[in-house]
Amino acid sequence: MNATRTAYRTCPLCEAVCGLELTVTGDRITSARGDRAHVLSAGFVCPKGATFGQLVHDPHRLRRPLLRGADGEHHEVTWDEAFAAVEAGLTGVLTRHGRDAVAVYLGNPNVHTMAGPLYGGPLVKAVGSRNVFSASTVDQMPKHVACGYLYGNPDAIPVPDVDRTDLLVLIGANPWSPTAACAPPRTSRAGSPPSRPAAGGSW
Numbered sequence: 673m674n675a676t677r678t679a680y681r682t683c684p685l686c687e688a689v690c691g692l693e694l695t696v697t698g699d700r701i702t703s704a705r706g707d708r709a710h711v712l713s714a715g716f717v718c719p720k721g722a723t724f725g726q727l728v729h730d731p732h733r734l735r736r737p738l739l740r741g742a743d744g745e746h747h748e749v750t751w752d753e754a755f756a757a758v759e760a761g762l763t764g765v766l767t768r769h770g771r772d773a774v775a776v777y778l779g780n781p782n783v784h785t786m787a788g789p790l791y792g793g794p795l796v797k798a799v800g801s802r803n804v805f806s807a808s809t810v811d812q813m814p815k816h817v818a819c820g821y822l823y824g825n826p827d828a829i830p831v832p833d834v835d836r837t838d839l840l841v842l843i844g845a846n847p848w849s850p851t852a853a854c855a856p857p858r859t860s861r862a863g864s865p866p867s868r869p870a871a872g873g874s875w
Contacts, residue, residue, distance in 0.1 A: 674697050674698030675697075675698070676695060676696065676697045676702075677695075677696050678693060678694065678695060678696070679693075679694045679696050680692065680693055680694070680707055681694065683717070683720070683721040683724065684781070684784040685720045685721065685724075685727075685780075686718075686720070686780055687780065687783060688713070688718070689712065689713075689784075690706060690707075690710065690712070690713035690716065690717050690718070690721050691706065691707030691709070691710025691711075691712065691713050691715075692704055692705070692706065692707055692717065692721055692724060693705050693706065693707040693708075694724070694725070700725070700729060701724065701725030701728055701729065702725060703725065704717075704721060704722055704723065704724040704725050705717065705722065706721070706722075736748045736749075737749050737750070737751060737753070737754030739753060739754060739757055762774065762799070766799075771799060771800040771801045772801050772802055772803055773801075774799050774801045774803070775801060775803035775804070775805060776795065776796050776799055776801060776803065776804045776805070777805045777806065778792055778796075778804070778805070778806040778807070779806070779807050780807045782806075815829060816829070
């Protein structure tokens with residue numbers, strides 16, 4: 673009989689790093705909710721964190737490298753074979769078209785593993801392309817630029833004090849969005865949908 677236990681971990685899916693309370697039966701996550709005792713998120717969790725179990729056990733989740741074969745289909749290969757294919761492909765492009773023909777994109781998972789900071793920089797330097805992008809490039813870069821002009825520092829980003837706000841006016845934003853770059857809001861406590869403001873109330 674599979675025993676059921678409770679496990680706690682930090683959600684790795686975005687920079688909000690909310691606390692998760694997981695119900696684990698055997699080797700499967702059967703429930704995910706916000707950890708009410710977590711010092712940062714206090715039980716709040718977004719839809720991504722609340723479906724952590726489905727993500728982990730998704731039958732289509734990649735678990736090994738895939739390489740497209742001569743038949744046009746993807747097949748599982750070893751890591752040595754995968755890196756050899758990457759080396760051959762990158763070398764060919766760099767040789768034929770120059771270094772700026774390659775673009776490097778550093779996404780959110782890079783900040784949730786030691787490998788990202790350790791290997792991201794050397795990779796960018798080795799490729800030698802001026803085309804380097806990140807999640808920030810497509811997400812919050814305008815906020816960095818605006819804060820650089822306003823406050824003299826692109827990292828001096830003010831965080832709204834939503835908990836003590838009587839009236840919040842949002843322009844071009846969605847309060848039902850799971851999270852917001854640079855100012856992750858509390859969205860729903862312990863896996864419950866966020867409550868709407870009372871009649872006559874304001875966000």
